[in-house]
Amino acid sequence: MEDIKTTHDIKILVNAFYDKVKTSEIGFFFNDLAQVNWKKHLPKMYIFWESVLFATVKFDGNPMGAHYPINEMAAMEKHHFETWLKLWKQTIDENFTGEIADSAKTKAENIANLMAYKMEMARKLS
Template identity: 50%
Template sequence: MKDITSRADVETLVNKFYDKVIKDDVIGFFFTDVAKIELNKHLPKMYNFWESILLGNPVYEGNPMRVHFPINEVVALEERHFNRWLQIWEETVHENFEGQNTETAIARALNIARIMHHKMMNARS
C-alpha cells in the first residue's frame, strides 16, 4: 500500500469513508436524516478539507465547527458518536493507505473529534 500523497488519494479515502459512514447503524442517520447531506455537494468540501490538512494545500474554505452546531441542536453529538466516526475513519485509512500522511490522517481526526466533542458538549450545557 502507498501513502496519501495526492488529491486523488484524498478523494479515494473520503469516498470510501462516506460509503461506510452513511450506512453505519450508529452514526449514519446524522448524515442521511439529520443533516440530509447531498453527497455531490458535501464530498468536494471534504476533499478540500482533508487535502488542506494532509497535503498542505490551502484549498478548504469554511468553518467545520460552525456547521455542526445546528446538527448538535437537533440531536446531541455524543462521545460515542465521535468514537464511532473515528473507528470508521481509522479502519478506512488503514485499509487503503500506509505511511506518514496516513498516520497524520488518523492523528488529526482524533484531535478534530476531541475538540469538536468538547465544543458540542459545551454548547448543550
Template identity: 45%
Template sequence: MNNKTDIANRDDIILLVNTFYDKIKKDDVIGHFFTDVAKVDWNKHLPIMYNFWENILFYTGNYSGNPMQAHKKVHNLSPMNQKDFNHWVKVFTKTVDELFEGKKAEEIKERATNIAQVMMFKTLSH
C-alpha cells in the same frame, strides 16, 4: 505481501473520503446524522471534504468553511454524544488503514482524532 502506499495526492484523498462516507451512509451508529438529520447533499459535501482533508494533509489552502458551525447545527437538531464522535474516529481510522500506510496515513489519522476531540468538546460543552 503488502501493496498499500501512503497518501500522496488529491486522488488518494478522494478515494479515502469516498470510501469512508460510503461506510458512514450505511452506519448503524452515526449514519442517521448524515442521512436523516443533516440530510447531506453528497454532491456538495464530498468536494468540500476533499478540500478539507487535502488542506489538512498538504496545506493547499483550498478549504474555507466553518465545520464547528455545521456540527453544532446538527447537534441542536439531534444531540450527539462522545460515543458518536469516538465511532466516527474508529471508522475513519479503519478506512485509512484498509487503504493506505505510511507517514501521511498516520498523520491524517492523528489529525482526524484531534479534530474530532476538539469538535466533541466544543459541540457538547455549549
C-alpha cells in the same frame, strides 16, 4: 500499500469513509437530520482534507460551526465521535500506510476530540 500522496488518494479515502458512515450508527445525522447533498459534501471534504494533510489549498468552510445546528437537532455525543474515528482509521488502514496516513489519523483524532468537547459545552450552555 502506499501513503496518501495525491488529491486522487484523498478522493478514494473520503469516498470510502462516507460509504461506511452512511450505513453506520451515525448515518442518521447525515441521511435524516442534515439530509446531506453528497454531490456537494464530498468535494468539500476533499478540499478540507487536502488543506489539512497537504496544505496546498485553503479550506474556506467552517468545520466546527457546521456541526452546531446538527448538535441541536440531536446531541452529538462522545460515542458518536468514537464511531466516526473508528471508521476513519479503519478506512485509512484498509487503503494506505505511511507518515501522512498516520498524520491523517492523529489530526482527525485531535479535531474529533475538540469537536466532541465543544458540542458537549454547547449543550450544557443552552
